[in-house]
Amino acid sequence: MSIGQSILRKEAQEKVTGRAKYTDDFHSSAMLHANMISSDYAHAQIKSIDISEAQKAPGVRAVLTGQSSPLTGEEIHDRPIIAFDKVRYHGEPVAVIVADTPILAKRAADLVKITYEPLTVVNTPKDALLPNAPLIHENLESYQRIQHVYPEPNTNIADRTKIRKGIMEKGWAESPITIEANFSFSPSDHAAIETRCVTAEIRPDGYILISSASQSPFQIKKLISSYFKIENGKVIVNTPLVGGGYGGKVPVQLELIAYIASNAVGGRPVKLLNSREEDLISSPVHIGLDATVKLGCTKDGLLKAAELLYLFDSGAYSDKGATISRAAAVSCTGPYHIENIWCDSLCVYTNHPYATAYRGFSHSELLFAFERTMDMLAEKLNMDPLELRAKNAIRPGDTTPTQFFLNSSTVGSVPQCIQKLKQNMNWSEGQRIVKSDRIIRAKGISCIWKTSTIDTHASSGVALTFNPDGSINLISGLVEIGTGTKTVLAQILAEKMKMDVNQIHVQMEVDTQTSPEHWKTVASRGTLLAGRAVLKAADDVIGQLKTIAARILICSPDDLEIENSRVYIKEERATYLDFKDIAYGYQYTNGNAIGGQIIGRGSYTQRNLTHIDHETGFGKPGPEWAVGAQGVEIEFDTRDYTYKILTAYSVMDIGKVLNYKAALGQVMGAMSMGLGFASRESFVFDDQGIVQNPQLRTYITPHYGEHPKYVVDFVQTPFIDGPYGARGIGEHGLIGMPAALGNALSIASGVQLHQLPLVPELIWRTKEKAGGTL
């Protein structure tokens, strides 16, 4: 049996030998190369762009500048493909050179002269909401948009999601204990190893070929088709292996530039590869947040009211920012049952690089604020912070902030996660242990939850074909972004077919013309959507195998079973047919043939999901909740305010564990990423909105050898809709890390920390303000 086993990922050998190919590894002699010129200003009018010298430079085929249309964007069409008329963030593409080689393109780029007239910069979401704030989008009202987004004209608000549950007056009346706190952090980045890369070509017959390091090849196809009025079927997108996505490769940005670049040179293939600097700031980033959390509870710690204001820093364009701020509203409280909730979650324009999805999709961000406040409340109540959480843990029968009733399938077990975390962290020894006159050992925790508010009709399809030896090819539009999901799909198929997983061949790359669609490889939905499609396709194949076998074995298909790549008569195992003898039809000894190639198909669409009500948030926007409890143990130096993370803990209820080591890897990798975000990764802006650290010299991610010990444990509450009861797992390890680290450091230092990243200078400054100097 394959499920639960730590099957080696199918592309492992390609990767560890360095032979695996990514988008930039594909070359052709006809290929031209694009180079972007990006804005040195965060907010400025473009007065002039002089491209005359660049056009004359050797090897230059085209120089592109911005156009007023089409405007693009996920929910609101607010973004020109190349900046037009004005720039709205530092790093925004302003012109593009297409030349024979990357070097010639870069040389010509140095010759483009742009003059700007600086405009007042909006540097935080709070500033963006001031009555006299400059408008980043003056024409917000006229932009095209989807139905369920609510921009507020003549403001910098791109969207507002409201949660109105219960009666706040009643909640506050029942809450003798209240606490309120504000938290904030700047945008940061995904910093995947593979920088984004795309090639585009327009064939003489009008077919458009895109190759992209993307999590959403099918979305590229749809958007190019829609923005440029091209027949769907004429856009073909190819995605090879992707070297890290983390949400950063969900948006469609460079593809559009490469397409218009190819169009400008008669359809020749054009490659656009981000430099590291461009990948950090010109392409979309990880969202920032300003959050105000107010909680009320009874004297014994039963939560009664939560009032939440989330101001997401979406940067210059709304892109995924609106979707992220909506997801934050859906999960606005953390995994607790609270009867009375008021939340406004805003997607706010600023003059920062624009935001897109980031692993966890708003949950690590809002939970940093919420779970820090929970710790402050526990302190006020003089109550164990895990007790406070266990007491309020959301359970089957409770309702979520969008008033959706949970059952034992749609939510995992928060109490079990807390219980295991207590054991693993040796909680009873205490949270703050004085090791010496300088060193404190401290433990901080956070509970987490996440649902995935993807499109209500998002679906996935799978095709299965056979090889003459009876082995199966598994073809899915899911992108292998490094999570090993395609291997898990093979395991699901092997389990269902009761066959050897080595007899299943997975097509790693995606081609939108030949792979059935998988909506987007996002939101920890791969295993659910594609996994269910695999099960359906397996049923289809099993039915076809039995049908032909029944004719040959002269019995009813009902009398047949399959196992070990054979169809056999139940309880008569000696009478069987090998897949290899029937998967391409069956040939009798006299030459007669019956049947034909067996081709399996399966698809899955999530069921019963709804949009949320604009006035109250009421609805069922996501299918299930994965929950967990996480912690960190640190050693803190009370003199220097420096610290070391000794151990990081996760207990995740991910339903059935399908591949144990792959699941461990996902959780640990996400924890590492979360600790990087929590402790160090953040863009530093000057007062003009210029990113001061757009390079890996100064934007430091966790390095090999810096990692704490990871302790990961699972609870397995089955999710009935999930394949074999699995829940999502790709993002969840990240979500609680910022809050857990913030809580540990607040306990260790004795001051409440309200910002990220949690660098020693922040602790020093907070201490200084509190008058707690040495």
Place this chain on the structure above:
Amino acid sequence: MISYDFEYCRPTSIEKAVHCYQAFNKQQKKPVYYSGGTEITTLGRLNKIRAGAVIDLKGISECHVLQFQDNQLVMGSAISFSKLKEANLFPLLSQTISEVADHTARSSITLGGNVCGNIFYREAVLPLLLTDSQVKIAGTAGTKQISIHEVFNKQVQLQEGEFLVQFLTDQSYLQLPFMSMKKRKHGAIGYPLVTVAAILKKSEIRVAFSGLADFPFRDQKIENILNQKKLSAEDRIEQVLKNVPVNVLDDVEGSAEYRLFVLKNTLYDVLVALEGVENV
């Protein structure tokens, strides 16, 4: 990707290198010497270094010497940090350079290159300043040997066409008690808020800094204050903080005030390590 064209040559002797330089200079190529090449590549791709010709010093045997001669440790300028660390003939230097950049970069970064670096931390110079090392310099007039203090003031002060061949450090310095500490914004990778290197010679502390200003330095006044043993450690440190002779950096790594806070703690650690003030 470096977009501009440049000439490359890899001379096999000091004379040929100087000759290369003169030839390129005559062609107005603005030549630069280099050995590890980490700055040429990383700053070149951003057009922050634009050289018409680069002269690779790695082909010169004198630049690879690493041995004792006449009671001096001779270290070629083209020796990589990894190799220096591995040989570990100069423990203070090994300690200081082992904190520069990351493992991959240290196998390219060289002693001479770091001392001459455009990136202003130049931490490898700190031990050389503390040990009054000598520098062998090659130029059109042949080679000369002078004190590091004559050639290094904030950065290397070389004449047109000169390059560093070797560093020479008296063996007597190598076994002195020392201390080297790098304090960063957070964690074990990144530029310094402050890097402090110190030695104790004849009960006198010598100390040099990087990261405090946009150049590394050693300051006589600071050393005098630190060596006033009649004063308590706290008083001496307070005096130093009042007499920091540079504009303290205020940048993405940390604010000026915070750097001074870090300096205070680090100086205390220096005193503890070299004087054992805790036990006084």
